[in-house]
Amino acid sequence: MPDDEPRPPLDARLVPAALAAWAVVLVALSLGWGPGALVVVLALVGVAVAVVRRDRRWAAGVLAAGACLVAVGVPAVVAAHQVAGHPLRTAAAAGSAATVEVVLTDDPAPLRSSGPGGAPRVVVRAELVSAQGGGGRWVGSGRVVLLAPAEGWAGLLPGQRATASGSLGSSTRADLTVAVLRTRGPPREVGPPPGAQLVAGDLRAGLRDAARAVLAEDPAGLLPGLVVGDTSGLRPDLTDDFRTAGLTHLTAVSGSNVAFVLGAVLLLVRLVRLGPRTGALLAVLALVGFVVLARPSPSVLRAGAMGSVVILALALGRRRSVLPALAATVVVLLLADPALATDAGFALSVLATGALVLLAPVIVGKLRARGVPPGFAEALAVPVAAHVVTAPVVAGLSGEVSLVAVLANLLAAPVVAPATVLGVLAALLAPWWTGGAHAAVWLAGPEVSWLVWVARRCAGVDGATIAWPGGVLGGLVLAGLVVLGLVALRWRRVRLVSLAVAVGLLLVLVPTRVVPVGWPPPGWAVVACDVGQGDALVLATGEPGRAVLVDAGPDPGPVDRCLARLGVRSLALVVLSHLHADHVGGLGGALRGRSTAAVAVGPVREPADTLAQVTARAREAGAAVVGMERGATLRWPGLALETLGPVHPAAHVDADDGAEVNDTSLVLRATTPLGRVLLPGDAERSSQDALLAAGTDLRAEVLKVPHHGSRSSLPAFLTAPGSRLALVSVGQGNSYGHPNPSVMGLLAGTGALVRRTDQSGDLALVPGERGPAVVARGDPLPDPRKR
Known part of the structure; x- marks a missing residue:
C-alpha cells in the first residue's frame, strides 16, 4: 500500500478480551484465588447483563471479553487454589528438609551469586513428581525451583527425571511455584532425556x-x-x-x-x-x-x-x-x-x-x-x-x-x-x-x-x-x-523543541561523558577508580599510556572505563591484593585491549576456584601469573612498589571465612613523585597487628583506607602512617555499612583529609602546594545490590 493512501482501521475488538483475561490471571496469582474467583463471578454477571441488552455491538464486546476472562480465569483460579493448599508449602514455610523427585521443565540457568567456596550454582525449574519431608510423603504435581551446584546439574536436559535432597524454602514469586529447594549435592536417580x-x-x-x-x-x-x-x-x-x-x-x-x-x-x-x-x-x-x-x-x-x-x-x-x-x-x-x-x-x-x-x-x-x-x-x-x-x-x-x-x-x-x-x-x-x-x-x-x-x-x-x-x-x-511524550510529539512545536533539546544534549552532554573536560588532571600519580563496592587503584609509571593497576573492582565495565579515561593503553603489572570478587571480578575488563606484562597475586592462593579464573583471564590476555612476597620491590621510571605484607602468610585458609581471606591481602607501599601511598587492600586486625609487631615502616603521605573503611581495622594501624590524606574506595549505598562512622571520625581526628569514591567518584592525586592534593571527577557509582 502506498504511503499516501489511508491505512485501514485496526480491528481491536479482541484486545479488551485479551487484557481482561490477562488481568484476571494477575489477580488470581498475585492476590490469591479468592479475589480471582470474585473477578470471575463479576465477569459472569457482566456476560449475563450483556446477553439481555439490545445493543448488539456493545453486548458483543462485553460477551467476548467476559467469555475470555472466564475461560482463562477459571483454570487460573483453580491453579492458584491448588498452589495455596499444596502440602509442600507448609513444609517450605517451616524450612523442613526434603527429598524430591522432579522432571526438569527448562535448561538449568546459571546464578550470578556463587555457592559455598565460590562454587558456581544454577537455578533449575521443574515439575514435582513426589516429595518426602516434614513428616509426610506426597505424590502429585506442582512447580518447584531448585538452587543447586552447577556440577552435576548444569548438563541436565528438560524432560529428565532427577532426585535431590535439601532444605525447603517458600517461593516469593507469584508464578505457581509451590516451593524452593536448596540442595548442595549432585542429582540422584537421573533418568534419560526425551528423544527430541x-x-x-x-x-x-x-x-x-x-x-x-x-x-x-x-x-x-x-x-x-x-x-x-x-x-x-x-x-x-x-x-x-x-x-x-x-x-x-x-x-x-x-x-x-x-x-x-x-x-x-x-x-x-x-x-x-x-x-x-x-x-x-x-x-x-x-x-x-x-x-x-x-x-x-x-x-x-x-x-x-x-x-x-x-x-x-x-x-x-x-x-x-x-x-x-x-x-x-x-x-x-x-x-x-x-x-x-x-x-x-x-x-x-x-x-x-x-x-x-x-x-x-x-x-x-x-x-x-x-x-x-x-x-x-x-x-x-x-x-x-x-x-x-x-x-x-x-x-x-x-x-x-x-x-x-x-x-x-x-x-x-x-x-x-x-x-x-x-x-x-x-x-x-x-x-x-x-x-x-x-x-x-x-x-x-x-x-x-x-x-x-x-x-x-x-x-x-x-x-x-x-x-x-x-x-x-x-x-x-x-x-x-512515554505515553505523554508520544502524545506531545503530535504537535509540531513540541517536535521542534524536542529536536533542539536532543541536539543540545548530543553537543554538550555526550562529549563530556565520553571525554570529560579536565580529566585526567595533569600530573596525576595515583587514581582511585570508582568501581562501586570494591577496589581499583591506578599508579602512573612515568611512561606515557602505561600504568600499574592494584586490584580491578567487582565488575569489568567500571575499571575498563576508568583506565580508558586515563588513557592507559598498557599495564606494566596488575596486582591482585587478594582473591575476593570485589577485587578481582573486573580483571577481564582491565585486560581488555591492553598489553599486560603480568598479573601478580600474593603468597596465599585461596579461594582456589577464583585463582583458576584469574589464571584463565591472564592466559587469554597473554600475561603471566606471578607471585609477590614480603620484601619484594619493583621499580619503573616514576614509581617504586614495595611489598610490606602479609608478614606471616597462613599455610591454609578457609576460603569460606571472609576475614581469613582478607588477612591474606598484600600490603603495598607505592613511592610516587608526589609522595608515598600505603595500599593495604582488605587487611584486617590480625594482619595489621603482625605488621605493627614486626616494626614495619608504614609511613606514607596518603593512606588507602583498608577494607573500604570497615571497623575491622586497628586504630594504631590507621594512625601509624601519619597520612595527611586518606582515600576510601567504597560503593554508594552499599549494604555493608561501609565506611564505618567511627573509623571516619578517627581519621578526621588525626587531621587527615578523607575523600570517598561513593561521594566524589574517581579520585586523582596531583601536585599541590603542600604535597599531594586530590581532584575528584564526580559521578559516583551506586551499589548494584540496591538497584
Missing part, C-alpha cells in the same frame, strides 16, 4: 563446537545465544555489556528469532515459486524444527507463538488482522500456562511483537513522508518502536534506563537476521557435515563480531544508564511519561 531433547542437544552442541572452532571467544559464545538462547559460553562481562547496552533480548529466544527463520523459509518459497499451501507446510515444519532446536520450554513455545503472529502479518500483508491474532495468541498462551501472566519475558514478547507490527509501520510511514529513504526508515523504526514500548518493563525490572539502547539496537539491527539464519543453518549441518557448518559459522562471524563490538562500545560510554525506580511503580511512571 537428545536431538536438540546434539544440534546445539554441534553449533557450539563449530563456533569455538572458527570464531574468537566472545563471538563464539554469542552465536549460540543469538540463535537458540544458549548463553553457556558467554563471559559474564560480555553479558553485563549486553545488558547495559539494551541488547539482552538478542541472547534469549524471542519471537524475532522465529520470525527470521520463518521469513527465510517464506522467501525461499517465493524465490522457487512454490504454491501457498506448500509454503505454509514448509513454514510449519520450520517452526516445529526450530522449537525442537531451541528446546520446547515455555519461553520457546511463547516465542514460537509470537513469531508466528509476526509472520502472519508480514506474509498476508493484512495489518488489520494483526491485533486479533496477537490478542488470540495471548489468550491461548494464558489458557495453556497461567504463570505467563507474571512472567516479564511474556510481557516483553507481547509488547515487542505489537510494536514490530503496529507501531513500526506508522513510524516508517512518517519518516518516508519526510523524505527518509525506505531502507533507513525501516532500520530506524524497528529498534525505536521496540525500545519505546518495552522500556517501562525493563526499567521496572532492572531499576535503570539505558540511554544508549536505541543507538545500540539501531547499529545491531541489520546483522541480527543474517546471523540468526546462518547460525540455524550451522546447527543443522553440524552433525552431518562439519565443513559446511564451519562455513556457515564463518559467514556469520562478521555479524556476531559486530554485535560484540557494538555492545562493548555502547556499554563503555559513561552514563550509558541512569538509575530509575524499580518495581511496578517505576515501570508505570515511565510508561506514563
Whole structure:
C-alpha cells in the first residue's frame, strides 16, 4: 500500500478480551484465588447483563471479553487454589528438609551469586513428581525451583527425571511455584532425556563446537545465544555489556528469532515459486524444527507463538488482522500456562511483537513522508518502536534506563537476521557435515563480531544508564511519561523543541561523558577508580599510556572505563591484593585491549576456584601469573612498589571465612613523585597487628583506607602512617555499612583529609602546594545490590 493512501482501521475488538483475561490471571496469582474467583463471578454477571441488552455491538464486546476472562480465569483460579493448599508449602514455610523427585521443565540457568567456596550454582525449574519431608510423603504435581551446584546439574536436559535432597524454602514469586529447594549435592536417580531433547542437544552442541572452532571467544559464545538462547559460553562481562547496552533480548529466544527463520523459509518459497499451501507446510515444519532446536520450554513455545503472529502479518500483508491474532495468541498462551501472566519475558514478547507490527509501520510511514529513504526508515523504526514500548518493563525490572539502547539496537539491527539464519543453518549441518557448518559459522562471524563490538562500545560510554525506580511503580511512571511524550510529539512545536533539546544534549552532554573536560588532571600519580563496592587503584609509571593497576573492582565495565579515561593503553603489572570478587571480578575488563606484562597475586592462593579464573583471564590476555612476597620491590621510571605484607602468610585458609581471606591481602607501599601511598587492600586486625609487631615502616603521605573503611581495622594501624590524606574506595549505598562512622571520625581526628569514591567518584592525586592534593571527577557509582 502506498504511503499516501489511508491505512485501514485496526480491528481491536479482541484486545479488551485479551487484557481482561490477562488481568484476571494477575489477580488470581498475585492476590490469591479468592479475589480471582470474585473477578470471575463479576465477569459472569457482566456476560449475563450483556446477553439481555439490545445493543448488539456493545453486548458483543462485553460477551467476548467476559467469555475470555472466564475461560482463562477459571483454570487460573483453580491453579492458584491448588498452589495455596499444596502440602509442600507448609513444609517450605517451616524450612523442613526434603527429598524430591522432579522432571526438569527448562535448561538449568546459571546464578550470578556463587555457592559455598565460590562454587558456581544454577537455578533449575521443574515439575514435582513426589516429595518426602516434614513428616509426610506426597505424590502429585506442582512447580518447584531448585538452587543447586552447577556440577552435576548444569548438563541436565528438560524432560529428565532427577532426585535431590535439601532444605525447603517458600517461593516469593507469584508464578505457581509451590516451593524452593536448596540442595548442595549432585542429582540422584537421573533418568534419560526425551528423544527430541537428545536431538536438540546434539544440534546445539554441534553449533557450539563449530563456533569455538572458527570464531574468537566472545563471538563464539554469542552465536549460540543469538540463535537458540544458549548463553553457556558467554563471559559474564560480555553479558553485563549486553545488558547495559539494551541488547539482552538478542541472547534469549524471542519471537524475532522465529520470525527470521520463518521469513527465510517464506522467501525461499517465493524465490522457487512454490504454491501457498506448500509454503505454509514448509513454514510449519520450520517452526516445529526450530522449537525442537531451541528446546520446547515455555519461553520457546511463547516465542514460537509470537513469531508466528509476526509472520502472519508480514506474509498476508493484512495489518488489520494483526491485533486479533496477537490478542488470540495471548489468550491461548494464558489458557495453556497461567504463570505467563507474571512472567516479564511474556510481557516483553507481547509488547515487542505489537510494536514490530503496529507501531513500526506508522513510524516508517512518517519518516518516508519526510523524505527518509525506505531502507533507513525501516532500520530506524524497528529498534525505536521496540525500545519505546518495552522500556517501562525493563526499567521496572532492572531499576535503570539505558540511554544508549536505541543507538545500540539501531547499529545491531541489520546483522541480527543474517546471523540468526546462518547460525540455524550451522546447527543443522553440524552433525552431518562439519565443513559446511564451519562455513556457515564463518559467514556469520562478521555479524556476531559486530554485535560484540557494538555492545562493548555502547556499554563503555559513561552514563550509558541512569538509575530509575524499580518495581511496578517505576515501570508505570515511565510508561506514563512515554505515553505523554508520544502524545506531545503530535504537535509540531513540541517536535521542534524536542529536536533542539536532543541536539543540545548530543553537543554538550555526550562529549563530556565520553571525554570529560579536565580529566585526567595533569600530573596525576595515583587514581582511585570508582568501581562501586570494591577496589581499583591506578599508579602512573612515568611512561606515557602505561600504568600499574592494584586490584580491578567487582565488575569489568567500571575499571575498563576508568583506565580508558586515563588513557592507559598498557599495564606494566596488575596486582591482585587478594582473591575476593570485589577485587578481582573486573580483571577481564582491565585486560581488555591492553598489553599486560603480568598479573601478580600474593603468597596465599585461596579461594582456589577464583585463582583458576584469574589464571584463565591472564592466559587469554597473554600475561603471566606471578607471585609477590614480603620484601619484594619493583621499580619503573616514576614509581617504586614495595611489598610490606602479609608478614606471616597462613599455610591454609578457609576460603569460606571472609576475614581469613582478607588477612591474606598484600600490603603495598607505592613511592610516587608526589609522595608515598600505603595500599593495604582488605587487611584486617590480625594482619595489621603482625605488621605493627614486626616494626614495619608504614609511613606514607596518603593512606588507602583498608577494607573500604570497615571497623575491622586497628586504630594504631590507621594512625601509624601519619597520612595527611586518606582515600576510601567504597560503593554508594552499599549494604555493608561501609565506611564505618567511627573509623571516619578517627581519621578526621588525626587531621587527615578523607575523600570517598561513593561521594566524589574517581579520585586523582596531583601536585599541590603542600604535597599531594586530590581532584575528584564526580559521578559516583551506586551499589548494584540496591538497584
